[in-house]
Amino acid sequence: MSNLMRGLVGGVASLGVVGTGVGLYAAQAPEHAASQVVVDDTAEILHEPTLLEGIEDIRFHAPTDVAVFTHRGGEEALTDDRALNDAVLAHARESRTEWLSADEQKWADDLYIFAVDPEGRLVGTYFGENRAVNEDAQLDIQEETKDDLGDGRWTEGAIRGVEEAADVMNAPFMRSDGGIGLTVMGSLATVAGAGTWLGVGLHRARRSRKARAEADERMASVVRDYETTELHARLIPEESRYGGLMLGRYDEYRQGFRELTDLGNEARSIRERDYDKASSLERLTAYRDKARELDHLDDVIADTAALLNRDRAWPDAWQRQVAPVREDLEAVGPLLESELDDDVRGLPEAQELREYSSRALARLDQLRGELESRAISPDDALDELRSTRDELSGHLDRLAGVVAQELDDESERTLMQDAMTKERRRRRREPTILSASNPMWTWYAVSSFLNGYSRGTSEVEQSRSSSSGGSTSGYSGGGSFSGAGSSSRF
Template sequence: MRRLLAAVLLVLLGLLCGSAAAALAEPPVEFVVEDRAGVLDRSRLVPAVEAIDFYEPTRVAVFTYRGAAADNLNEEVLRFARAEHPEWISTDGQKWADGLFIFALDPVGRHVGTYMGEDRKVSLEQREEIQNASKDLLRDAQWTDGTIAGIRRGAELINQPWYRSAAFLVTAWSAVAAAVLGAATWLIVRWRTRVDSRRELARGDASYANVSMDLQVTELNAGTIPESSRYGSTVLEKHRTFLAKYNAATQLSNQAHALTPRAMGRRPNLKLARNYADASAELDALDDVIADTNALLNRGSAWAPAWDRQLAPFRSDLAAIEQMLSKRHAEGDSATAAALRSFREQSQRDIERWSAELAEGTISPETALDRLRDARTHLTELLKNHADTVIAGFTKNEREAKMMREEMENAQAGTKAKHGRAYEPSILGTVYPSYYFFSVPAFNTGFSTGVGSVSSARGGGSTTGYGASGGSFSGSGSSSSF
């Protein structure tokens, strides 16, 4: 079996490597740059493209222009070719000229297109591959690098020999490697699962040990929290189930520690270890909140660090505002961005004032928590307003706006499984649900996923027609958005 496998591999390697070098060795016979948009760096573009090898002698042309989102790039390329480069069109006027590959870009309307002569044409799916190869760079306004990437991918696909096609490679390598990959995958999955199970078990043990060690102290702290306090009474509600949850975590601990090393490689047991770790971590956070609630509301000796821990999430949000606003498409110069910056400056002064008044005894801990809650609620509203600004600035139509808005809303209300958001170990985080406050990290998550979803949707469909002015022209080509 080993000899047969080795022989097949040698044949495949000889076929692929020996023939490929001879096939991929034709630089462009001509390279024309029509940068009407003025966005390309010719000093980098020309030598880079001239160094790209095609399978057959190919004329390469690049065309850029400043259009609009509603434009049909195919129609604009054809209109330009008819007016400025009739040699790009076949003698009968119905196709692109043989031997030609055109890469077109509209940096304003954000379209990219690819067009080929009949002897150079590829499938619609492959044209999309060529366009997609450039889109990440084009989205970052790296126009020259994006153009080079698209042309390079075109060179790999145009007139591609059958033995280098994806279908052949998949079939050939699958026949040889299926059994090997299957066994290797199984081993890797089991090993990875075992490693993850051990990590979750260690995480659970660390939290469980903390909870167990502080169990009596937690009960003492809970016993002196004033039930008359709005915040204290809610924390006490959480405490009433504390012992039941601790007993449940103990059972999970016993089950997880009974697993053999081999059993840890099974997915259901990884879930068991993770449940144990999550349950213990939640208890570990809650007993800290119980201690802070007791210290702050009763103004115990540890009230100052307890108050600092309540401020920590808000301070973190304020510190992250500028970085959030500096991101691309984040509308950092907008009125809503200015409102966020102004709020940050005012809030930093407010925090110092609240802390001083709390230390002097001129306000109660309850009042201090009320002010912190109100400030975080105000930040939530400002972030929602700025989300509307960002959505309006990035999206092109109501469908895109709805898509991005849903991502922003999901980020605020999302579960830990979807967005990685966990229980906030603070008094406010215990009293109010996780979706009550819109944090800067949640905004960033919604912003990133929203931009990604909209960008993917824009690139998801290709336009193949040449518009009303194209007439009966049916040359191979298409365009898509980025």
């Protein structure tokens, strides 16, 4: 049933009360695209094209300038709840004076700022006076982003932060919580059911459209590359250990291509007015996920053929296999030098991790030379990459095991252990030969260690201060600045 029909049926069911409310709700839907979008990604964590594309589809109740700011707050931000607030204000005063009002005491009118500190685990929302919302609404916006941000999906979290703010800034009464609540009370349970029904339908339809658009784009790429992927698969040597594994994945690829074709046909048969149905969202999401999987897998099959046959493209293919391993190893230095507390950096396990990362980075350079001179086979080189990841995981596991023991209080040790274990268990996927040929293989990434440590440290600090970890307002270094906005931990 379309969203329009949902509204009509709801109106009849509630004897006109919900019909009036739904009509006003729909008529007052946001219709303005962002007036301008500014991205100051000083932390270098966003994929700007995806971010801009996502914001382009968002509609506001009034013309709004959108700013997205990222900042690395370092160790201090782990204990200073207002660190991100101060960082946003400092950035505005130094580089973005147009974000400030004429007297520089508030944020400029028509402005919304979404900010993230990946090191301090802080997310902030800031508003021009004519776009301001109350603190509960600010915290609600921030809460909606925390699943994405907690998993390191920074771009997706930023898009969600803008999208959620657009829904509430300058929202007419009938689209506010109060308006919806009044409508619900007006016709008791029937009205509540109809209002919820419509809201769920609108949300599903929006997610369905996004899933369909991405799936269509990725499917077009898969179809375009299908014959080339088949050729690459024919070139993969069966006698190779990784070649044999990837040929097995190629069989899955061909079966997946047929599934993707069926899902694409099914998606095209779903009428847009039915996008609000749970079944439609489920099928369109399955279509998108399958298209994502195959779009990554055909690239890996191409890299496998190039590397195992040492054709002209093998150096680039090898670089794509090495890049995520090198990135993890290179992250060890900053982790131990600036992102962990002094008492943790001095642990023997930390020193062992540092020494291992240095040796492993040097070995990666040697591997490239040995491949060029044919002193090592591609299979053996890939085995070394996997061993490197496994050994790095072991060192991180040992360090994680002693981090919590450095805390004196048992409840604090439990908080730290739980936070680090939760991050350790998150599955990671990469478009690499190692990951694709062994889908069940897992490893402990430095980013997962840091996320767990940061989350655990934040929870320990909140426990010590008996704070709920909710919204924090104000600017500790901001003098008389009184702009609307707040931040919270994720």
